[in-house]
Amino acid sequence: MDPHEDTELSAIVKMQAERHAAPAGLRDRIVTSIRQAETPSRQEPKPQGWRQWLNLGAAFAMGVLASVTVVHFLNAASAQERLAQDVVSSHVRSLMAAHLADVASSDRHTVKPWFSGKLDFSPPVADLAQAGFPLVGGRLDYVGGRPAAALVYQHRQHIINVFVWPHDTRAPTPPAALEAQGFNVIGWEDKKMQFWLVSDLNASDLQAFADQLRGAAIAGSPPAPGKR
Amino acid sequence: MSGTDRTRRFEAAVLPHLDAAYNLARWLLRDEQSAQDVVQEAYLRAFRFFDGFRGDQDARPWLLSIVRNSCFTWLRERGREPVEFDEERDSEQRDPALYEATDGPERLLERKLERAQVNAAVATLTPLFREVLILRELEAMSYDEIAQVVGIPVGTVMSRLSRARSMLRTALAAADKED
Numbered sequence: 001m002d003p004h005e006d007t008e009l010s011a012i013v014k015m016q017a018e019r020h021a022a023p024a025g026l027r028d029r030i031v032t033s034i035r036q037a038e039t040p041s042r043q044e045p046k047p048q049g050w051r052q053w054l055n056l057g058a059a060f061a062m063g064v065l066a067s068v069t070v071v072h073f074l075n076a077a078s079a080q081e082r083l084a085q086d087v088v089s090s091h092v093r094s095l096m097a098a099h100l101a102d103v104a105s106s107d108r109h110t111v112k113p114w115f116s117g118k119l120d121f122s123p124p125v126a127d128l129a130q131a132g133f134p135l136v137g138g139r140l141d142y143v144g145g146r147p148a149a150a151l152v153y154q155h156r157q158h159i160i161n162v163f164v165w166p167h168d169t170r171a172p173t174p175p176a177a178l179e180a181q182g183f184n185v186i187g188w189e190d191k192k193m194q195f196w197l198v199s200d201l202n203a204s205d206l207q208a209f210a211d212q213l214r215g216a217a218i219a220g221s222p223p224a225p226g227k228r
Numbered sequence: 229m230s231g232t233d234r235t236r237r238f239e240a241a242v243l244p245h246l247d248a249a250y251n252l253a254r255w256l257l258r259d260e261q262s263a264q265d266v267v268q269e270a271y272l273r274a275f276r277f278f279d280g281f282r283g284d285q286d287a288r289p290w291l292l293s294i295v296r297n298s299c300f301t302w303l304r305e306r307g308r309e310p311v312e313f314d315e316e317r318d319s320e321q322r323d324p325a326l327y328e329a330t331d332g333p334e335r336l337l338e339r340k341l342e343r344a345q346v347n348a349a350v351a352t353l354t355p356l357f358r359e360v361l362i363l364r365e366l367e368a369m370s371y372d373e374i375a376q377v378v379g380i381p382v383g384t385v386m387s388r389l390s391r392a393r394s395m396l397r398t399a400l401a402a403a404d405k406e407d
Contacts, residue, residue: 006393013365013396016346022250026264027243030271037272038235109381116379117300120277120293166280191282 080172081180083144083196088180090143091161091198094150100159101137101152111138115149123149123164123193126216133160133209143196144171153209160199160209167194177203186210190217238278241287242271248288248367249295255362256299256355270298289369289376296359296377303355349399357392364389 094100103114108125115123118140127135136152136159143163151162165171167189174187174196184206187196195213199206249270253263274281274294281290350358363369363377374389375382 006390009393009397010365012346012400013350013361016343017350017362017366018343018347019247019366020251020254020263022246022267023260023264026250026267027246029264030243030246030268031239033268033272034235034238034275037275038232109384113380113384116293117297117304120273120297121280122293122376122379166277167282168280170279 080175083172084175084178084180084185086144087161087163087185087196087198088183090141090150090163091183092181094139094141094152094161095159100139102139104137106135106137108135111135111151114138115140119147119149121149121166121193123151124217125151126213128153128209128212128216131209131212132156133212146171155199155201155205155209158199158201158205160197160201160206162213163196163198164193167192177207179203188214193217234278235275237283238275241278241281241283242274242291245288245291249291251366252292252295252359252362253299255350255358255366256296257302258351262302266298266302267295270295273298286373289373292363292367293377293379300355308355345400345403349396349403352399353392353395357388357395360385360389361392361396 103111105111105114106129108127112122112125115138123138125135125138129135133153133155136154138152139150141148141150141163143165146165146168148163148165151164153160153162171194174189174194175185176188177184177186179185183198183200184203185196185198186206187194188210189195195217197206197210197213199209201209246267249267250263253267253270254260257263257266270291274291277294281287350361353361359378360374363374369377371382371385371389374385378385380388
C-alpha cells in the first residue's frame with residue numbers, strides 16, 4: 001500500500017466528484033477545425049474541374065518531389081549551418097542584452113518547473129555544479145523558427161547556453177561539433193529532444209560538459225511513459 | 229498524401245482522450261463553454277506540435293499537458309491565477325491550520341456526503357491543487373504521468389497531492405458543518 005495514498009478520500013472523490021464527459025458536438029468541431037487547419041498548408045484549393053488536372057498535377061508533383069528531395073539532400077548541411085548560426089546569434093544576444101535568464105536560479109527544481117506553462121515540453125535540467133558547471137538559470141528563446149528552452153550554465157568565466165527543443169524530424173540533425181564565429185557548438189539528439197550547446201569555452205571543455213549533460217539526461221530521464 | 233495520413237494518425241492518437249481533456253479543462257476553468265473553447269484550441273495546438281510527438285509515446289499525458297497549459301494561460305489572461313507559483317508561500321502559509329484542521333481520523337464515509345458537496349469542495353481548491361487531484365482520482369494517472377502533464381518533479385506531485393487532500397478534507401468538514 002502506498003503510504004502517500006489516502007484511500008478513504010480517494011474513494012469519495014472517485015465516487016462522487018463528477019467526471020465531465022465532452023459535450024456532444026465538441027468532437028466533430030475539433031475534427032473539422034483540424035481538417036481546416038491542415039488544408040491551407042498541405043493541399044491546394046481544388047478548382048471545379050479538378051479531375052482533369054489531377055494527372056497533370058500528379059506528374060508535376062512527382063517532378064517537384066524529385067527535385068525537392070535532391071535539393072533537400074544538398075541543403076541538409078547548409079540547413080544545419082543556418083541553424084548553428086541561429087543558435088550562436090541567440091547565444092550572443094543573450095550575453096549582450098543582459099537577458100541571460102528569465103528565471104535565475106542554480107536550483108534545477110526551480111528552473112525546470114518554471115518552463116511548465118510556457119512550453120509544451122519539459123526540458124531536462126541537470127545539476128552539474130559538482131562537475132564545475134553550475135546552473136545559472138533558464139529562459140525562453142526562439143531558435144530556428146521554434147520556441148526553445150535555453151538553459152544557462154557557467155564554467156569559470158564562460159557562459160554556456162544549452163538550447164533544447166522536442167525532437168523534430170524536419171529540423172536538421174545537430175552537429176557533433178563545429179565552430180561558428182569563434183564559438184564552439186556541440187549538439188546531439190535523443191529520442192525526445194534535440195540539444196545544441198554554444199559557448200566561448202574551448203572545445204574540449206565544452207565536450208566534457210556535453211558528456212556530463214548527456215550522461216545526466218540519460219540517468220535522469222524518467223521511465224518510458226504509459227508503462228504503468 | 230502525407231497530410232491526410234498525419235491527420236489520421238493524429239486523430240487516432242488523441243481523439244480517444246477527448247473526455248479526459250474536457251474533464252480537466254472543465255474542472256480547471258469551471259465553465260462549460262470556456263472549457264470547450266480551450267479544449268478545441270488545445271487540440272489545434274497539439275496538431276501543430278504533433279511532429280514532435282513519437283508514435284510509441286502515450287498520447288494522454290502529452291495531450292493533457294497541452295490542455296492544462298492552455299487552461300492556465302486562459303486563467304492567467306483573466307487574472308485568475310498567480311503567474312509564479314511558490315510551493316512554500318502558496319500552499320503551507322495560505323492556511324497554517326491546514327494540517328491540524330481535520331478533527332482527528334474522522335470517518336468521512338460515515339457522513340452522508342452528497343455529490344454536490346464533494347463537487348463544491350473540490351472546486352474550492354486553487355487550480356494547481358485541483359489539477360493534481362483530478363488527474364489522480366478521476367483520470368487515475370500515475371505520479372510519473374502527472375509529473376509529465378504538469379511539468380514538475382514527481383516529488384512535487386506527491387507533496388502537492390497530499391496538500392490538495394488536506395485542503396479537501398478541510399473543505400468537506402466545513403461543508404458538513406453547514407448542514
